[in-house]
Amino acid sequence: MRTTRPFSYPAVDFLMTLLGLGLFVLDVVLDLVLLASLCRIGEFYLLTVLAVLLLVSSVLVQVFSWLWYRYDTDRPRTSAEAWVERAGLLGLCHVLQLAVFLRYAALVETALRSFGDRRTDLDLEGVSVYLTHDLNMLRLFETFFESAPQLLLMVLIIIRQQEAGLLTVAKAVGSAASISWTVLMYHRSLRSFLVDKTQQSYASSALYFLWNLLLIAPRVAALALLGSALPCLVPAHFLCLWLPLFLWAWLQRTDFMDSVGGEWLYRGAVALVWYFSWFSVAEGEPGRSLIYHAFMAADGALLLAVWWTLRDDEPAVFLAAIPLSYILGLLLKALYYRHAHPSLARLQAPPPDATARLIAHENDEVDSLPQPPVSDRCIEAPPPPTVQPNKRMRRLATNFYS
Template identity: 45%
Template sequence: MEETFPFHFPLSACLLSLLSTLFFLLDVALDVWAIMSLYQDGQYVYMGVLIALLLCSSILVHVFSWIWYSDPETSTGKFASIDKFAREYGLIGPLHVVQLGLFLRFASLVEISICKIIQRSDRSQEGVAVFLKHDLSVLRLFEMFSESVPQLVLMITFTMQKQGLQLFTGFKIAGSLMSIAISVLLYHCNMRDFVPEDQKMGWSSSAVFFLWNLFLITPRVLAVALFASILPCYIAAHFLSWWVLLFLWAWRQKTDFMDNEGGEWLYRATVGLIWYFSWFKVSKGKTKVKSIIYHVCMGADIGLLLGLWFWKRSVDSARLNPLPFNPYVLIGALPALYITGLLLKLLYYWKFHPNCPSLRFKDRDETPQIQLPRRASEADDSVEMVSADLEYQQTVSGTWKRMRNMVINFYY
């Protein structure tokens, strides 16, 4: 058997956890500031839409968090003292009802990180931190596509309708798009924790992964925002039409992420929301054909949205503010960016995506196996072998199941 590689919670992960907590608090503060700015400017419609986006996203994320806290696998075992206190006094449910469940998760991770930094944590706490970090990365991914990306679409729409594009506003939009691509990269780096050290993401692979996500997400976000700025009454119908189709497609892929049927349907609905903006692999096995179909459909939709935007602006040009840029440049640049993103994605999967050869062991028909840490209650220096063929595995649930299936979906 090849040499195993145990999973730890290193100091670098502790510092990143503390930094991510600060960014989470900053994000909350910026959301409040955005609402107050719209209120002071008298933009009550946009303020109402923003509040609705924030509230719906928060409810979605906290429903997932509450379901995961309620899992029997996480109802026993070792926890951070903050978690223990909340469980002992029955505060888990109330905290999620008042939308403070994520604060509880971040507080627990911060506690373990600080204990690790001052050399007061044991291996079991590090195991808990690994699971906390994974669940938080998934929740933040859901939050990004249900809040941050729609909020960016709203900001671009507001800019195009009311203010006109200014240099500072352009930098803010570019920075927001880059932060979204960085968030996707960080989530992918979290998945790379489950591969050997020699297959971790280097600078070159990280750069290519970041760029292809940036070049694929940017045209999609801008096309949706431009369409919403000129035909705001139709954007809801456009989103719902695509979301229903994508939701049904996620159902057809027979996802297996949650522990109960209701939770699985909620997950599929969330996948449909993510797919509206970006591709997300949710099933094991080769998905080349599915990915091609998705990108062809999204590329055609981007072209349709841009065409409708250009046509409507041409028809109503007399009553609209003049654009600070040549629309023909935008019509040509966004499809070019999308094609460039596709080429970079092909480059990434050709040169940088790990095949995980050191994770393969002889088992039935060379079924790939993945090394994951034991459950937090059993955390030690050993690892558990998990076959990528779910059919032959014992029943697992909770964070253990989510981690295992995510890794399998990413690499097999």
């Protein structure tokens, strides 16, 4: 049996993993409670919209997870994943919408095994890093497939009723925070490909979280105001924007998936994410980001103008609060890129003399990549990693830090 390098899953990251799993379960429970609540009060139109949203979102996430399992045949499987595949249950697991739970189970397994007997032929560090990257990407997709549209629906209900129950407000606030938090976790995953992580401070993470919240919230609010004036305009507006955004993703020649069909599905998903927030998919991040935000600012102004024309008695404070929030978000984003955004030059393999320093800090964040071993006359080098870095996330990191 081949023994891999010593690895202990960091306790803080293990707690964060359990917290993420708990929040995912809580979100599912709140979704079911909200569906029951809408049914009880007779809001069957909103009930249907929400049910379709949840179903489509979950199916898309399962498809991406299934494709990644098909692509990553060379990645070592955990015991949980291996048992599911040997039993021929992998497809059924995805049909039953359990892909995220399976991946969480695999990640928790690697953590628990790292706490116990470390003599194993499985590269626990490499597998845990790979699983963390895929989970963060799936959660990002789920956030913009489900949470962002659901937040739009919740805000629309609040505006229409001009009074909201505790559950509706809690779900809206939780969804807004969850969206920004998921984007932050995705960003931290990309940072794992950087050799130097000294700039990944709590301050920069808080700044990243805040500017995303200030950009996404006014976008959702503007769409909700449009829906409060004339509900049928929101799906029409989405279709009118999704197609050009989809074409823009195609023109950027994305290379994320390992199959042609999967790549087209990914471009469609990117267009859906762009409807709410910026997402870097190709090199040239600053220029494309400027084009995107200029376009979204113009679209937001148009949405507010239409709402102002059609509104009944909604307070005019929205007319000032939404643009101010978006402008503040852009200023904080510029501040982040000026002082806390790493450069592409740091996205590279460490020099041989730096590897000893990385090994000495083996208890760093779980998303740090395994590095090549260093030979020494006195100390036996650990064996090389058996799991290659997640190439999908590495491509996105290259684009994001270009």
